């Protein structure tokens with residue numbers, strides 16, 4: 001069932017070989033931990049600690065009384081050395097808390113989360129957000145609208161972005177956590193079914209998750225296709241249901257979470273463990289590509305150095321994958337909850353540089369590749385002129401920013417950048433998709 005795939009999409013080279021068979025190791029303790037107060041979609045947290053204060057691993061250092069938000073915890077025992085601002089991997093500046101870690105750390109212990117009657121309150125207290133990159137607070141997704149009951153929980157184990165293997169390693173190394181998390185999610189939302197979707201280029205992950213899954217968990221092997229892991233595309237690929245224009249995915253009766261998010265939810269509910277670290281793939285133009293279990297707040301430069309530094313003719317370093325990630329201006333920015341990868345791209349590899357000056361030749365490739373059935377060239381032309389109404393007419397707000405259009409464009413038009421600009425302008429003026 002559900003193997004028909006979705007409309008459009010592309011097949012970029014995966015570049016996963018360098019890290020897919022390398023065991024995850026713990027990243028070194030950095031000299032300083034910098035914790036942005038906004039590592040999620042929604043309201044930024046407000047620092048709850050002061051300079052000079054001692055903090056313990058697992059202690060809350062930032063929170064806010066807002067529905068769409070997630071608290072921030074110190075991943076180390078140490079002392080607060082600054083409460084100020086920092087730049088995030090996404091390039092925005094915001095409030096932050098800096099901690100100098102003690103030289104000796106016991107990573108097995110932490111300040112446990114308080115118990116709660118409703119497990120969704122534990123998920124909120126743990127600060128869990130979508131770890132696939134979206135960083136939407138998970139406790140909000142676990143409270144779908146009353147008129148949209150969830151029948152199926154879908155776990156996204158596709159990891160369709162080139163270069164990234166952190167989800168693959170998690171599924172191979174900690175399958176019981178992933179499956180346990182899926183069951184917790186099912187029970188919290190009252191769903192009847194669990195489907196874990198994994199692309200067919202991850203046979204070991206399919207085997208390890210299948211070995212853990214009982215009769216109540218369906219493991220669905222999906223053909224490799226980018227952007228299969230996008231929420232709407234995954235619902236289509238698994239259930240054959242289309243998310244109606246302008247509606248939430250919950251309108252289909254499906255709730256999608258990333259496999260890493262599910263594992264974090266299991267750790268929060270069963271071990272009372274806050275989200276303080278994550279697996280991150282460091283690969284591409286580095287000497288020793290690897291997956292690390294790294295503390296949130298670790299400077300990305302520390303991770304790149306642990307991998308032997310950048311090598312070759314490096315064009316740019318991306319936080320995330322090359323299709324949807326953000327180019328980094330500075331490697332000193334910290335690892336945040338949504339950072340799945342740090343990828344050094346050599347000139348001309350994977351995502352060729354865009355060319356602002358080239359005109360569209362109306363070849364139609366971008367439209368054929370668009371999984372949302374949009375006309376990216378038309379949105380791009382309007383966005384380039386600052387014509388937001390025109391961009392809206394061509395449904396710019398439906399764009400999931402997958403980057404397929406930019407990937408196939410023979411003249412290297414900066415399509416996804418133009419569309420992102422139009423979306424930002426439209427959202428600012430309050431348009432709705």
Ligand code: SF4
Pocket residue numbers: 369370371372373374375376398399400401402403404405406415416419
């Ligand atoms: S227009 Fe948006 S959804 Fe369509 S291919 Fe481009 S980035 Fe993806």
Ligand code: SF4
Pocket residue numbers: 359360361362363364365366367376377380408409410411412413415
């Ligand atoms: S792929 Fe590029 S050149 Fe072709 S229609 Fe789209 S924007 Fe124009």
